[in-house]
Amino acid sequence: MIRTVTRLPDGSVEIAAEIAVGVGTRQVRVPLGRFDREIDPGGLRNMPVVVLSDPGLEPTVRAGAQRAGRAPLARLELEGVEFPGAELLGGSSIAEVLLVVAQGPAAAAALVVARALGGRPLPVIALDDPASANAMLRECDVDLDVAVPSVDEPMRALIRETVEQLGLFIGHHVVEVDPRPALADRVGVGADAPSVHELTAAATGVLAGRLAAGNRRWR
Numbered sequence: 001m002i003r004t005v006t007r008l009p010d011g012s013v014e015i016a017a018e019i020a021v022g023v024g025t026r027q028v029r030v031p032l033g034r035f036d037r038e039i040d041p042g043g044l045r046n047m048p049v050v051v052l053s054d055p056g057l058e059p060t061v062r063a064g065a066q067r068a069g070r071a072p073l074a075r076l077e078l079e080g081v082e083f084p085g086a087e088l089l090g091g092s093s094i095a096e097v098l099l100v101v102a103q104g105p106a107a108a109a110a111l112v113v114a115r116a117l118g119g120r121p122l123p124v125i126a127l128d129d130p131a132s133a134n135a136m137l138r139e140c141d142v143d144l145d146v147a148v149p150s151v152d153e154p155m156r157a158l159i160r161e162t163v164e165q166l167g168l169f170i171g172h173h174v175v176e177v178d179p180r181p182a183l184a185d186r187v188g189v190g191a192d193a194p195s196v197h198e199l200t201a202a203a204t205g206v207l208a209g210r211l212a213a214g215n216r217r218w219r
Contacts, residue, residue, distance in 0.1 A: 001118060002043045015039070015085065017116040019142050021171070026141070028116045033083040037090070043118030044088065046215055048145075048208035049098045051110050052124045053136060057201040061099055061124065064182030064205020069213035071096040078102040078110055085113045092119075096212040108140040115142040120211055122147060124204045127162045128196040134166070143172055147207040149199035150176040159196065177203035 004016045013032040018025050048071075050061055058075065065071045074095035078084050079102055088110075091098050098119070100110045107123070114121040122145045126132040146168050148159055168174050179202030183194060194202070 002039075002041055002116075005039050005041075013039070015043075015117070017043075017118075019112075019115055021141055021143065028112070030085040030113055030116050031083055032086040032089070035083075035086050035089070037093075039089065043116075044092050044098075044114065044120075045118060046211070047092055047096065047098060047119045048122055048211040049088065049100060049110070049114035049119045050122045050124060050204055050208050051100045051102060051107050051114075051136070052201065053101075053103045053107055053126065053132060054124075054197065054201075055101045057124065057198060058099060058101065060182050060198055060201045061205035061208070063185065064179070064202050064207075065097045065209040065212065067181040067184070067209065068206040069096070069209030069211070069216075071209045071212035073097045073099055075099045075101065078106055081106075084110050085117060088114055088117055088119065096215065097208045104135045105138075107136045108138055111136075111140045111144060112142050115144075120145050122204050122208055122211075124197075124201045125166070125168075126197045127159055127200055130162070130165070133162075137166065141171075144168075145207065145211070146172050146174045147177045147200065147203040148174060149179040149196070149203040151179075151199065155196070175207060177207045179203040179206060181206050 074091040182202035
């Protein structure tokens with residue numbers, strides 16, 4: 001939740017925000033650089049922000065968001081961006097779902113900043129690559145909406161075990177989501193079986209679309 005917006009002597013803008021962490025709260029400051037637009041005190045207003053490390057999975061996330069919620073999606077590339085908060089606030093004016101492409105520390109920073117600005121960060125976690133998963137989640141101590149694909153056994157048990165090992169059942173919102181709406185184009189003879197990472201991207205896109213549709217109804 002945004003508490004204050006401060007314009008500094010050099011003309012740059014900084015936001016002070018309060019984030020719920022478990023049963024407590026955490027105070028953070030988000031620099032926006034020279035941000036000239038008016039800032040909505042509601043920030044991102046629960047906007048789903050999908051953070052993706054593999055840009056090749058973007059079409060899968062996009063298909064899920066559009067088919068589950070008919071949600072317009074804006075893509076942001078945040079590698080090397082100094083003020084991700086400004087990019088997120090700018091993108092929120094043209095879409096209902098933000099898709100952030102970033103890796104490692106940049107991905108973790110995007111998740112934290114999205115939450116500080118009042119968004120709903122949804123990481124596409126590489127559940128079949130623990131090193132990549134840990135890199136995305138490292139130092140990300142805010143509550144996340146984590147979509148995991150609804151699949152049959154024994155894959156379901158393996159995914160659940162990985163989620164538990166990553167500590168995602170503690171302090172985060174883990175939801176099983178049917179990934180099939182995002183994968184409709186893959187159905188057919190000769191189609192390759194999707195990887196766990198692709199299934200997770202599909203589930204995340206579907207959840208983002210549903211959250212966006214819910215936001216639309218409230219507004």
